[in-house]
Amino acid sequence: MSDNEEQNESIAQSNTNAYRNSDHRRVRRRYYQWPKRHHSVLRKRCILPRGNRRNIRSSRRQSTNLPPEIIHASTQTDITSETEQEMYPNDCSSISIESRENQSDPTESVNEQALTRPVTPATLPSSPISSQARFNFVTENPMKVAVSYAGETESRVTVISKLIHDKLSTPESPFPVFYAPNFQDELAGFNGMKKLLKIYRKASLVVVFLSTTYHTSPFCEEEWRTIRNRFIYAEKEEERKRLLFVKLTDYNAEELNLVSDDFYIDGLKMNDQQVADLIVSRWRKLEKPAIQ
DSSP states (O other): OOHHHHHHHHHHHHHHHHHHHHHHHHHHHHHHHHGGGHHHHHHHHOOOOGGHHEEEEEEHHHHHHHHHHHHHHHHHHHHHHHHHHHTTTTTTOOOOOOOTOOOOHHHHHHHHHHHHHHHOOOOOOOOTTTSSTTTTTTGGGSSEEEEEEEGGGHHHHHHHHHHHHHHHOOOOOSSSOOOGGGHHHHOOOOTTTHEEEEEEEHSEEEEEEEOGGGGGOOOHHHHHHHHHHHTOOSSSSHHHEEEEEEEOOOOTTTTOOOOTSSOHHHHHGGOOHHHHHHHHHHHHHHHHHHOO
């Protein structure tokens, strides 16, 4: 090969590289000048932002074996076709038109799918405790009888509560009486006082055992405030009948805001069985339908 031929070949190669570089610069300018909706076309074949330089380098390495004329021609063709597709998405030149007779009604196919599709019931996501009763506590249901008492009368209240339980318990209501020591497993935990007071708000009959230290006990003080607010502000007389006083020892009526007109069952003159019978009788009269 002569020196002139080598010189001409090197000039042609440099011209080709210069043309390719100018083409890339032109495309880069076009990338930032075109609207953003056309950037996806330029990202596929042209120079991209910095994040994708690795892919550009690998594509250049793969294309070095091809002549520059073929590379430039294929790149220009792809850019032109993809640009036209982006700029004219509704072009119908490549869409085959079917005859109206062969086209099917979309509503008919939808209806056929709806009829033939098997119907499966909707299922909610299950949790580890969804199969068990979450709120199966007895105290969350309205109790038939709820008793409030101070510690000094606990021995008698225990016996009276047991007698009431034996008379009011049924298979549907096996725990009719709320006696706090029997439900320690349900009251223990956060907001125990809130749970306790809620029982007295919902009970069918509330029995307060009056005694000397009833007004000094912290628990009895909270219980009495809730009980008094429930019945003192009751709009119906029927609701007020659901409160019953039982005197077991002398008590301070003034501290409890009770007056002489507030009557009680005198437990000092009765035994435990008689007191329990009177409480059960009161509950049954409240639950029995009124006689016209």
